Amino acid sequence: MSAALPARPPSAPFTSTRNACKLCEPLGASLAYRGIAGCIPLIHGSQGCSTYIRRYCISHFREPLDVASSNFAETAAIFGGRDNLFTALDNVSRSYKPRAIGISSTCLSETIGENVPMYLKQYLRERADTAPALFYASTPSYRGTHMDGFHEALFAAVSSLTGSDSAPAEEEPGRRINLISSLVSTEDLRELHRILSSFGAPYTLLPDYSETMDGVSWETYQKLGPGGTEIEDIRKMRGAAGTLYLGHPPGSDAGRWLEERHAVPLRHGELPIGIENNDSFFAALADLAGKETPELWIKERGRLIDAYIDGHKYLNGKRALIYGEEDFVCALASFLDEVGVVPVIAATGASGGSFKERVRGALRNTRQPVEIAGDADFVEMLEMARFLKPDFVMGHSKGLFLSRELGIPLVRCGFPIHDRIGGQRILHLGYRGTLNLFDLLCNSLLAAKQDQHDRGYTYL
Template sequence: MSKNPPTFAKPKRPNSIATTNACKLCKPLGACLAFKGIEGAVPYLHGSQGCATYMRRYIISHYNEPIDIASSSLSEKHAVYGGGPNLKLGLTNVAAKYRPALIGIATTCLTETIGDDVAMYLRQYAEDTKGSVGLPTFVNVSTPSYSGTHMEGFHAAVREVVAQLSEGGPRGETVNLLPGFVSSADFRLLHEILADFGLGYTLLPDLSETMDGPALLEYEKIQQGGTPLANIRAMGRARATVEFGPTLDSITGGDVLKEKFGIPRHRIGMPIGIRETDVFFRLLEDLSGRPTPEKYAKQRGRLVDAYVDGHKYVFGKRAIVYGEEDLIVGLCSFLTEIGVTPVLCATGGTSGRLKEAVAAVTGDTLAEQPQVFEGMDFFEINEIAETLAPDLVVGHSKGYPLARKLHIPLIRVGFPIHDRVGGQRILHLGYAGAQQLFDTVTNAMIEKKQDDSPVGYFYM
């Protein structure tokens, strides 16, 4: 097969600007989730009430956990006269009712369009409340939806938390880990891995408990868990920063720590599958001075054995992969090493780095390179998908109509998962995550073959 097959042009849109079923979510939604991963934090949207309501409903349907998102509740009047008074009143109300340690303030389309200067409002608020007791820490971030995706909002919030709170000083022995937007189960796995390597660390953010906690007899206004503020302030004294994300295209938290405090930054891909997890574990060996613990070596060995056992069911299958850019890169690495060919990679993001990053993890293995498109919506994905004869679709729940139309399995990963329970418990990272993904993909292929068989079978 040729290494350079004919490529598809991105479908031409009519002479209008419109999106049909976007392959992304809004920027402040990502910021709210990043803030939710900080201990004692309340996310706060400077905009209309509808934005907060929409985002709460969207997040709850994935995590099946409560999330409060405060709002300055602007109306038509404030679009003319400015939202400063409502912002200040809202901050006072949230501080009184929730007693948070931090309020994370994200802007919306409305307040960015009218030009509200949130930083100035916060300076005025600090002056107005000077001497008050019990006020929380404030962090603000600019997140207009019209300029990016939920992933950009997530990383922007992490960057501003680091930039506004981290402090310098004598270098310590801890390591910073900025993993990006992964599942609560993934955050718990990262805690386990770092502890097993004997590393002192700060994980920012940390949604392991705040968005997947135990059942309680009484409702908590602010869920337990999250990255402690003291640890965030100490990030400027760490000895290294590890950051997941080969497609990050703006200044990140890792960049801030490097430029402001001189902390070395190690940027790697999401550790999905054997190859990318090996890279992560080699880095942890270097940082800790310890070999990989035996339990992970055994996990890797069992995973290799599983690849061999299930190879005949997945080899040569063709996959459409969509979603967040860094997740796509990790999934392509994983799919390639199990014998599945990604034929289309599509994202709503526009970093300009996705094609290069996908090629870096697939180029030595695939005879046919996948078609890679940024700035896509599901209307465009559908148009191209029908020509590619895929065997499976890999991505979040918004791709279900496509999988249903093509009569092929949907492997649900990432965010949002609205049509199944347990989206927050899907494990993507590490050898353990690859094992779960491999079993899911392989069983989906077996089930498809069974369902399509005129006689069916039940013995392998």
């Protein structure tokens, strides 16, 4: 349990965000849409929003990401963007031939009060025979973060494809498992596939941008490459034995929809980082599949414990500043707590939700004061860190300036990693992902210590 903090000098009052620790809502929605096979994201707003999203994601994934736009100019901003949206839908349908178009609103289209659901009904009435599936997520960035957009998009796809009628789902052999994941790396998604396949039950993993955002090299450019969760597999989610949702969506919840409309039992879990979270994750999968956890993963668990024993002396008692998306920070807090690190600052740019309670619950061994901050920006984190003196910062690459200011190492993980190659391929999940993070952390601290040593050393 965390103890009360000693008095800290108050920060100067400040109302605006300074160096945000969150991203724009349609960015998260676009990423989730690219995790659906044959789906192209479309931003209802200005060209700049889609350009920013493309540029931002390409720097992390090193992969092209097409994001269409309804391309608002002055006229649309004043009189509404219905015609722009229809033109965009026509153009995207003609040039990409997508199976679905995932639409997200923007700050501008929300501010002028665009009724996109009504527009889409009109569009589908006019082009009933030719239109692909259309999903719509309301994603004004002044209301939430990229994670709100991400979960909204998943909800839009699942609710649209599974429908709201309670007719029984098509029978299929085996107990289908629905696994819905919060934002993770492409290597994490591949690991989730490996884990799910090992249980031998049919499953739907949603979203799945492991190929679309981290595919192979092509001989010729393809507008909509392979990969993504098949639309048919999303439809089948309504007949599954249960849904495991990795993460806690603060708003719209696709798992809740499946439970309320289609009686598919839902359980939420933390991202499987650390032994405790992984044990719960594998137990939930075993329960849903009606099978024991395969021996392969029991061995990986044993290897992880062995690594903890080998490396604990380099971590025990260290103090960390961790930041990023709520779900990711909660899972990191649990992992660090079990390897003897005190996350003295756990921060996210998201506000509301159950972040503080979840981090507190994850700190089962920590006895020292901990600052858990929602709605935090990087300047606020720096102010806290000057007082709480962490030994390292752990999170995405936007924390570089914290590490520089504080003179401590940055352990890069999560999203985005803009200043290194391979950020999209960092494995965080599962026993193997935890082992990877553990090695990364130990070696980052050892390297920092070695660099400061007068003569260096070559033997531990």
